[in-house]
Amino acid sequence: MRFGTIQITFLITLSLTACIPITIxxxxxxxxxxxxxxxxxxxxxxxxxxxxQLVVLMNAERAKAGLEPLxxxxxxxxxxxxxxxxxxxxxxxxxxxxxxxxxxxxLRRGGITASMVAENNASFYRTPEEAMVAWMASxxxxxxxxxxxxxxxxIGQAGExxxxxxxxxxxx
Numbered sequence: 286m287r288f289g290t291i292q293i294t295f296l297i298t299l300s301l302t303a304c305i306p307i308t309i310x311x312x313x314x315x316x317x318x319x320x321x322x323x324x325x326x327x328x329x330x331x332x333x334x335x336x337x338q339l340v341v342l343m344n345a346e347r348a349k350a351g352l353e354p355l356x357x358x359x360x361x362x363x364x365x366x367x368x369x370x371x372x373x374x375x376x377x378x379x380x381x382x383x384x385x386x387x388x389x390x391x392l393r394r395g396g397i398t399a400s401m402v403a404e405n406n407a408s409f410y411r412t413p414e415e416a417m418v419a420w421m422a423s424x425x426x427x428x429x430x431x432x433x434x435x436x437x438x439x440i441g442q443a444g445e446x447x448x449x450x451x452x453x454x455x456x457x
Contacts, residue, residue: 326370326443336362336440339413339453343430343438346421350431363437363455364395373444378406383426388454399437399456403429407442407451416451429455 336357344354353435368391372378381387386394388404404425420426429435435455444450 292318314423325367326373328366329442329445329449332440332442334368335413335442336409339440339451340438342413342417346417346430352431352433353456354438355435355438358437358456359437360395360397361392361437361456362441364391365439365441365452366453367391367395367441368454369443369450371439372406372452373408373448373450376448378408378450380404380406392454392456397456401432401434401455402456403432403435403455404408405429405451405453405455408448410451411449429453 327421340355340357347354368382371382382391388402392399392402403440405420407416407419410419420430432455434457437457439454441452441454442450
């Protein structure tokens, strides 16, 4: 598949816009659905290697900044995966769920409480290395990766091709 310069610029811009804060008006999200008890799509086989590799890459950046390493959490990853399923299905990498939930609510529903939460989302990247290059070039994404109070991380993936979504959740 070949893309032109304008299309690639648009896709990269689209994939990095996920961390821009947005104002949600009541009723603006369309139909509200109940939070699924489990993710409604399978964990892609690539996650078994992509998630640990992404943690290695994030921890290398954190080490350069003199920060403690992140620990990959299965519980946080389950919440991340469920949201990756949702965002891949709706082809939107925003931070507000179709039920109006924000990250702190999704984590609470997953049984996780934390004093600090942050989220990086992306699509279009095929490898952990591609995602990291983009996130480290984006001030807000970089800030999340290098948060001093971040201790745990969960990584979710869903979908294929352009809508292969990454959801990375950080907690204290």
